[in-house]
C-alpha cells in the first residue's frame with residue numbers, strides 16, 4: 001500500500017475506532033520519497049477521507065499535492081516525524097475519554113491490556129498549552145514531551161500518538177483512549193485497587209502489543225470501516 005493510501009486508511013480507521021470529533025483531528029504518514037507527510041485535508045471527518053481529501057504537505061508546511069491549505073496543527077506531525085526518522089505514522093485526535101481523563105491529572109494505571117501499553121510508566125502530558133499546536137516551535141515541544149512513548153495526553157485538548165508504522169500510530173491512539181475510558185469507568189465506581197505492577201505491565205506490553213497484534217487490531221478497524 002502507498003503512503004497516500006495508508007494515510008487514507010489510517011484516518012478512516014480512527015473513525016471506526018470512535019475517535020471522531022466532527023472535522024477535527026488528523027492522521028499522517030511519512031512520504032517515503034522524503035517530500036513531507038500525507039495528511040487528511042481540513043474540513044472533513046475521519047470517515048470522509050478518500051483520494052480527493054488527502055494532502056501531501058512539505059516539511060515547510062506547504063501543500064504539494066491536494067487542495068486547499070493544510071490543517072493548522074500539521075506541525076504536530078511534521079515536527080514529530082522530522083525529529084524521529086524511525087517513526088512513520090502520527091495521530092492527533094480529540095478522543096473524548098482521553099480529554100476527560102487528562103482533566104483528572106491522575107496517573108494512568110495499567111488496569112487493562114490497553115493500560116499496559118506504557119509498560120507501567122505514566123503517560124506523558126503536554127502542558128505547555130491547551131490551545132492549538134499551530135507553530136513549528138509548539139510542534140517541537142510536543143515532540144519533546146512525547147519522547148520515546150507511544151502516545152501522550154494533551155490536557156484540555158486531546159492526544160497525540162506515533163509509531164514505526166501508520167498502523168501502530170493509530171493503534172497507540174486507540175489503546176490510549178481505551179485505557180483512559182476503562183480507568184474513568186473504574187474511578188467513577190470507586191477507588192481503583194488492582195493494577196499490574198511494573199514487571200507485569202512491562203511483560204504485558206510485549207505480550208499483548210507486539211507488531212502482529214498491532215496489525216491485527218488495525219486490520220479489524222479497517223474491516224469495520226469497510227462494512228459501513
Ligand SMILES: [Zn+2]
Nearest residue numbers: 025073157158
Ligand atoms: Zn487538536
